[in-house]
Amino acid sequence: MFTLTPVNSLGNAAEPDNEPLKSVSELIEYFHDAGKPESEFRVGTELEMIGVSTGDDLGAAVPYGGGRGVRAILDSLTEHDWQPVREGETVIALSKGDEAVTIEPGGQLELASRPVKTNNETREDFARFFEQLSGPSAEFKLGWLGLGFRPWGTLGDVPWMPKRRYDIMREYLPTRGKLAHEMMKRTATVQTNLDFGSAADAKSKFRCSMSVTSILTALYANSGVSDGKINGYQSYRSRIWRDTDPDRCGLLEFAWGDGDLFEQYVQWALDVPLFFIHRGDYIFADGFTFRKFMDEGFRDYRATMDDWVLHLSTLFPEARLKRFIEVRSCDSGSAEMVLALGPLCRGFLYSDTACSEATALTAHMNFDQRNELVLEVARRGLAAKVPGKKYTVRDLAAELVAIADDGLSSCCDPTERAYLDPLRQIADSGRSQADQFIDMWNQTDGDPRVLIQAVGLPGLGGLPNV
Numbered sequence: 001m002f003t004l005t006p007v008n009s010l011g012n013a014a015e016p017d018n019e020p021l022k023s024v025s026e027l028i029e030y031f032h033d034a035g036k037p038e039s040e041f042r043v044g045t046e047l048e049m050i051g052v053s054t055g056d057d058l059g060a061a062v063p064y065g066g067g068r069g070v071r072a073i074l075d076s077l078t079e080h081d082w083q084p085v086r087e088g089e090t091v092i093a094l095s096k097g098d099e100a101v102t103i104e105p106g107g108q109l110e111l112a113s114r115p116v117k118t119n120n121e122t123r124e125d126f127a128r129f130f131e132q133l134s135g136p137s138a139e140f141k142l143g144w145l146g147l148g149f150r151p152w153g154t155l156g157d158v159p160w161m162p163k164r165r166y167d168i169m170r171e172y173l174p175t176r177g178k179l180a181h182e183m184m185k186r187t188a189t190v191q192t193n194l195d196f197g198s199a200a201d202a203k204s205k206f207r208c209s210m211s212v213t214s215i216l217t218a219l220y221a222n223s224g225v226s227d228g229k230i231n232g233y234q235s236y237r238s239r240i241w242r243d244t245d246p247d248r249c250g251l252l253e254f255a256w257g258d259g260d261l262f263e264q265y266v267q268w269a270l271d272v273p274l275f276f277i278h279r280g281d282y283i284f285a286d287g288f289t290f291r292k293f294m295d296e297g298f299r300d301y302r303a304t305m306d307d308w309v310l311h312l313s314t315l316f317p318e319a320r321l322k323r324f325i326e327v328r329s330c331d332s333g334s335a336e337m338v339l340a341l342g343p344l345c346r347g348f349l350y351s352d353t354a355c356s357e358a359t360a361l362t363a364h365m366n367f368d369q370r371n372e373l374v375l376e377v378a379r380r381g382l383a384a385k386v387p388g389k390k391y392t393v394r395d396l397a398a399e400l401v402a403i404a405d406d407g408l409s410s411c412c413d414p415t416e417r418a419y420l421d422p423l424r425q426i427a428d429s430g431r432s433q434a435d436q437f438i439d440m441w442n443q444t445d446g447d448p449r450v451l452i453q454a455v456g457l458p459g460l461g462g463l464p465n466v
Helices: 024-032 070-080 119-139 164-175 180-186 199-211 213-220 236-241 261-270 290-296 305-312 335-349 352-360 367-383 393-411 414-429 433-444 448-455
Strands: 043-053 083-087 090-096 099-103 109-112 142-145 189-194 276-278 282-284 319-321 325-331
Touching: 024 199, 024 261, 024 305, 043 119, 043 335, 070 083, 070 090, 070 099, 070 119, 109 119, 119 142, 119 335, 119 414, 142 448, 164 180, 164 282, 180 236, 189 335, 199 213, 199 261, 199 319, 199 325, 199 335, 199 352, 213 325, 213 367, 213 393, 213 414, 236 325, 236 367, 261 290, 261 319, 276 305, 290 305, 325 335, 335 352, 335 393, 335 414, 352 393, 367 393, 393 414, 433 448
Parallel strands: none
Antiparallel strands: 043 109, 043 142, 043 189, 083 090, 090 099, 099 109, 189 325, 276 282, 319 325
């Protein structure tokens, strides 16, 4: 969610650049320089996991310190060649080559995997990380859940992580949306990052990613329980993002318009208020836009490319443009669903034919209808009715999976197609991960002992025998 800069899961961040920016054209060129030949296209996956206690305080949120919290986990992982990233004496992340482990505001743990050519490599990387995490998690009596929202406890029960940028965000964001703290502390997602070749290629992929937002949300819906009860949503995480910050979240209308995507994205981002700048420490930017920062400076500081890269990491539309395209519409989930996302997006974005067909699935909708569908899907998931049509999002989901399957056949290793199986099952049955968890919740009266084992990621949900 909140990317460690400069590490990212496509491994193509720019070198530090502290020279003052001279023109907007430099910001546009930043994206042009990221284009790659098709032979070098890769996919990176980012997974957020919700930490819970498996000890006497069963289901409770995980603190940072205290000897069995997030800090202890990070320290333990350094035994596997992960290098600590610090703010002062506080370890806030780990890095290893093109991989990173970061902590979200409420203690969610995120793995940003390395960019890879095949999904078998992603599977191996996640399996290795889960194995590394399993030992200390068992020792400290912690579990890590593949869910889109923390099911037990209240917002106030979740401690804040000691990360300076979060201190500023927790003060600013509630002035923009009443559910901002819910987003920061209790949600979790799985995301995938994909390359582009040119401005035109980026435009097609960005438009497609925005066009299938609601379909992806419905396929990955997995947050139907919150505050210890069924909440009436399929993806409560998606609903929360709609009341976080309208300046920097949601759908971007220019995705469906004419013109150069890089220039359009830059012009939009220039007018989004800054959270902060970084000069040895994070400095609250007091509502300055980046455009004003470039034109006038802020205090005694001038805008640099490093400031631009940091600003881009604080924008949260449903598809995000960096030096790659980030697809951001999905609740966190099971390992099988996590591993399905890369091939799904590879299938419909890395084939020109598939990209066009996926975009066409919702081409009949105007911008207002797209926004209405986002809210409807958050509540009803696959059962949401498609505006202006007699069919539901479930029908679109089945078509999208089929399009991705065909795309993988034409552009990638055909063995990737097997990873789509859990998505086929959901589209065919109309039953999401949210439905399955709600069933388990009802059958067990929300018993965390059973549910943590059921939705703990591989090796990370086991409870001690009693």
